[in-house]
Amino acid sequence: MKISYPRSVGAISLSATFIGASMLALGASAAYADDDIGIVVYNAQHESLGVAWAEAFTKETGIKVTLRKGSDMEFANQIVQEGAASPADVFLTENSPAMALVDGAGLFEPVAAETLAQVPENFRPSNGHWTGVAARSTVFAYDKTKLTEDKLPKSMLDLADPSWKGRWAASPSGADFQAIVSALLALKGEEATASWLTAMKENFTAYKGNSTAMKAVNAGEVEGAVIYHYYYFGDQAKTGENSQNVALHYFKNEDPGAFVSISGGGVLAASQHKENAQKFLAWVTGKGGQAVLRDGTSFEYAVGNGEASNASLTPLADLHYPKVDPATLNSAKVTDLMTAAGLL
């Protein structure tokens, strides 16, 4: 009796197809997995800026750069968990708290001295474990058809006032706004920050992303939004259709709302390509990288010694921003406070 056939057949044909298709999938993966992906950059900066830097760097040096996109704190926590096994060579952020977190875990390779020499001391931490690569200023982007200058808030803290209920917006899930809160925490302490956040939860409207928040101001949905300056300039340089009714208000006065945030760059201690990673960081903070900031579409401030920012921006020196040590910004505390206030 040949009755036992289905045993082998079922199993054999299944495993045959399985092996076949696994080969197919592996083949598919292998087709991607280029042997030489060069250096891996965890890029929390805007994708367009990251790509502009990477392409120009590769063109100049021939070193390939592969970008992974994500956000500041996502990557920072990810790098901490990856530890010594991190596949990343370089970490680029929009704001400092994420850099501080990784540095706190001791996962950065000290930045090469020549690179540090390219950046003024106030734009990098004193321990030299990472460096500033660009900067951005907090602004109050407002609807100029609705608000006149005398009706603008004098300080960002005024937005907690009940009179501002329902009138302003922010993107609390973004690293940008969380960096602003970390500056508030550093300047005014935990208690003041917690109560400001609680009042904010009452008053503000949440948007996902600063550009979306600015678009809402432009459309008249809210009167103003706490965002960074370059969203406005970027849109003006394109079509201006999302910012034609918008004007920028700089708080100045060393107000927490005048916070200038340092975008950071660092080489990871776990990197297998330290030499090329250091070259990349040196290039970004040097002439080439800073020129991308000046001439490109990012409209972020250049930070390199003697490097000019885009001419249409209000000069950094005129912003009267508060002195905050970028190395001390506490992101974990900020996430906790914002989670407690119901913003996350």
Added chain:
Amino acid sequence: MISGYKGHSQPSRNVVANVVPFESSPLSANAFPVESSSAARRFLIAARGRTRIPYLWVTVFAALVSAVSLVPLGFIAVITVQTGWETAAKLIFRGRVGELLINTALLEICTLPITVALSVALAWLTERTDLPGARIWSWLAVAPLAVPAFVHSYAWISLVPGLHGLADGVLVSVLAYFPFLYLPIAAQLRRLDPAIEDAAASLGLNPWQVFFRAILPQLRLAICGGSLLVGLHLLAEYGLYVMIRFDTFSTAIVDQFQSAFNGPAANMLAGVLVACCLLLLIVEAVLRGRERYARVGSGAARPADKRALGWFLLPALALNVAVAVLALGVPFVTLTRWLYIGGTDIWRIDLVGNAFIQTIILAIAGGVLATIAAAPMAWLSVRAPGRLQRIFEACHYYVGSLPGVVVALALVTITVRLVLPLYQTFATLFIAYIMLFLPRAMVGLRTSIAQAPVELERAAMALGRTPFQAVRQTTMRLAAPGIAASTALVALGITNELTATLMLSPTGVETLATKFWSLTSEIDYVAAAPYAVMMVLLSLPLTYLLYVQSRRATGQ
């Protein structure tokens, strides 16, 4: 997005029959497994204990897949214990979670009845009335499936930028998901025996009473199954609600993930979300009840008469036109407008072409892998059903009801902490795809294996074929269309998948969906348009296939 055929609890075989157009009629769907299982039993008896072994390897494989499918649930449990009850309670019982629960409940409560009512009305009009161009309207009611949900909301906020909150979220959800209900309801309507309605009418019921008392109850399984599918999508969807600015658990989990990676807050939110999914499965099982509806009597049912619409023709046409305009016209007009504004500059072949190729490779490889992973279970559930198999099958179905963000969160944490070699690899991404789309793969496979009775293999062997030849020449051939359909359905799901791909993909991988997403996040709606168009174009043939299959299944 058509992540449609995920999310059937095991006991819902009848529902699968109703929801899924690939299944033939409910009668035959019931008949096949019964027939073949008794065949298998006879076979088992004939072969005595020896045949228990044949299925051993298949069973081991199915058990393995089931075990993997339990990983997300196990992850939630372990991480909750690790977090500690005190912290966990603090993160679960807080105002924000309450808000999200209310949002989620309101979304389900508002969307589902509207979707059901709309789908029943459309199905009735296209199947049972003399509506002019019924075939075209019926195709137009299925076509919105080709537009991923987050492209629907992209189209809407491009048109009306101020859209936000519950009401607008419900509007877009209904438009994006109603075909999931329309398909099974229309299919069921086509199968009903009009004799029952005649009997009801002859007993003195007026047409409305006939509808509510004789027809609607027979649609119950289709409505329950379809609603479950839509309900699970509402819980899982991320992109749609981000754009429409309506916070749900999925959006909140991603917010937390971006703020703190896989911190305890994100994990606890995921726990609550999983509880919501399970609750939905239970509610559906309870509502579905145990009643079965079957036609008794000999012969085939005659086709139902088409009711004359009379003066109702105009409102009926207006409804169909309105739905087509809102669900298809809006995406079409906005996409065309952005493409026109963008001109040729936005078609950068190095970017769009690259994302297109990567998407296709991922979709096909994922489709094949998911089909293979589901095959042993599908084989077992047809050829050797039993208690153990039913438990395994339940695992296969439950995991597909989980949102992508939960599966991704679990896999990220597990790979980074325990299995680093798999971290950020294609293997992990494919495991996520297999988990998310197992039920889709099961559906086509089960039906097609059921249609290939084991007797054919025996006959082939009696005629001198080797076992392998026998299977290849009978069962494999008969099952081929089902296998292809399963692969295609999974591929379609992967094409439009966003959250798991974002969180798990290897560095450097960009799909159409992730690229579209990063561009819309920077409100570059113009540059995002080509990616949306490519996703729609990839989905259209599969949607058409679905439509054709659903009509063929009922012999039309």
